[in-house]
Amino acid sequence: xxxxxxxxxxxxxxxxxxxxxxxxxxxxxxxxxxxxxxxxxxxxxxxxxxxxxxxxxxxxxxxxxxxxxxxxxxxxxxxxxxxxxxxxxxxxxxxxxxxxxxxxxxxxxxxxxxxxx
Numbered sequence: 627x628x629x630x631x632x633x634x635x636x637x638x639x640x641x642x643x644x645x646x647x648x649x650x651x652x653x654x655x656x657x658x659x660x661x662x663x664x665x666x667x668x669x670x671x672x673x674x675x676x677x678x679x680x681x682x683x684x685x686x687x688x689x690x691x692x693x694x695x696x697x698x699x700x701x702x703x704x705x706x707x708x709x710x711x712x713x714x715x716x717x718x719x720x721x722x723x724x725x726x727x728x729x730x731x732x733x734x735x736x737x738x739x740x741x742x743x
Contacts, residue, residue, distance in 0.1 A: 640696065644703035645672030646741065651710025656737045664737075675703055711739060 645668035652667075653659050659667070679699045683689040712718040715733045 640676065640700055641672050642668050643672070644676055644700045644707070645669060645674075647704045647707030647711070647739075648672075648675060649707070650737070650739055651707040651714065654711050654714045654731045654736045656735055658737075676700055679703060708739070711736075 642665075646664070648671045649659075649664055649667045652671075653664070676696070676699060679702070680689075680691060680696065683695065683699060684691055689695050709718065710728065713720050713724070714728050714731050715736045716730055717733070720728075
């Protein structure tokens with residue numbers, strides 16, 4: 627029973643969390659998309675980018691496909707989303723050329739990175 631519950635928690639984490647932080651980086655402005663759209667995009671981004679990262683890692687870098695790799699890549703996507711969010715709100719500075727791809731958002735206009743706030 628505990629194994630089933632643990633598997634369900636890991637599946638839920640992999641299905642929502644990496645995508646949520648990627649959506650935070652892509653759509654940081656409050657009111658840009660609704661909460662429902664943010665959650666739907668979270669699932670869609672997780673289902674898109676995690677398998678893509680796994681495929682590219684396996685084919686290009688010869689990374690094995692196992693639980694550790696999946697967890698590591700999901701944490702990498704979370705960190706990538708957080709970094710993108712911090713760049714977009716101006717907490718992390720990048721060269722001006724990258725601002726063309728990631729337009730700045732005022733920190734007061736940004737959504738909270740925590741979903742329950």
